[in-house]
Amino acid sequence: MNDVAILNFNMGNLFSVKCALNYVGLKSVVTDNAEIIKNSKSLIIPGVGAFPEAMKRLKEKKLDNAIYDCNEKGKIIIGICLGMQLLFSESNEIKKTKGLDLVKGEVEKFSEKSNLETKASFNVGWNKINTNKFKKNDSYVSDLDKTDMYFIHSYHVKPRTQEIKTSTSFFYKKEFISSVKQDHIQGFQFHPEKSGEYGIKIYKKLKKELENQK
């Protein structure tokens, strides 16, 4: 049985995620096969690209059902970057599109006003995650306060309930939510597999949790 199924819908840096899992000693498979996902202990949804295209591909491959199935069984589900955004109710990227709706909330674009210095509407680079206020959530980031993580995105999530926040970060002066946790679901706007040793700690925590399930 694989520890982790990495969901393959031809979007995003799957190889780097697999390398990070290998590195911490987790057995993983990159797959779009519902049976293989069913037979894996946990699920990672990566993703780089546009929201509507990603949802379209998920549905075409019937991977949305595979994700719901994991959720019903209470398996650990991790969304990274666009993969986290897909877990939310809807996004206004390009056109209003319904997401998986496992986490209630919306996905919004950074407004150009949030960044007076350059007017760039997306965030590429290293930003600190602030987790101190959200310690009670017991997430994989809870002891990584003020560590730098690597971000590359132009949209960010706005959950309807504040309790699920596990960290915030700043894009210039705009504070946004950089990770969430709701029961067995966690989402990271940054890329732990591209964030050096602190990012790898997140994968190590996944390993620990999976070991404790045995």
Next chain:
Amino acid sequence: MNIRIIPKLDVKNHNLVKGINLEGLRVLGNPRKFAEKYYNEGADELIYHDVVASLYQRNNLSSLIKNTSENIFLPMLVGGGITNTDQIETILNSGADRVFLNTAALDSPPIIDNIVKKYGSSTLVVSLEVVRSNEKYICRKDFGREETNKELIDWAKEVEFRGAGEIIVTSIDSDGTGLGFDLKIAEKLSNNIKIPFVINGGISSVEQIDQLLNISNPSGIAIGSAFHYGHIDNDYVTQHKLDGNIDFLNKKQKYKNFGKLRIQEIKKYLKKKFKLN
């Protein structure tokens, strides 16, 4: 926003190479080993540049990128000789996050629009390799070999307009000299474009970085020689059968202009300068 410190690894036939003014490429060692050192020293990102790819119209880096991804968990920007989206797909699937283009964009600017449409602005960086010529800055292609009629700022604005997410600008005159980056270029870009830009060429000291940041606001600083010459592995040449210019390694030389600058030193300075906590 943190200014990224980005070791730039120029690669030719699987070897790390470095020249002066993009010419006279010396073989310096195994790029993978250098990458690992930079990762451990706290680099923010790595650049791999296949410097002969454009000439031979292929990019040869995917096995190197894969190999690097196995235990180096950093963003990777990769370029050299990219002319189509199939190549981009291969590079991204090997573990790179972003790609950069120079020659293909100059030959056919709409390629920028097409790539942006398919992968988003944040995936595409356009590289500008410029030489100073009668107080003007002119872009070159094919790793500095061929002149074009594009002036730096005109082209930078067009690249921005077409949707590129970032620019990396190389001062060919500064490259490999260790004498600092051409500040005029940095100033012009700061004043004329809104998308972020990375500067490349000539940086070998914290003082030079300080001068640069006093007059411009780059998003990153790429450094080659000043890092590489501090990590030369003279045994590399005896362990491997190498082609290319291996005189430097054979003679077990040190390069007096370089070899003292470290990533942590720059980070310490940046922290102080911007009072980051």
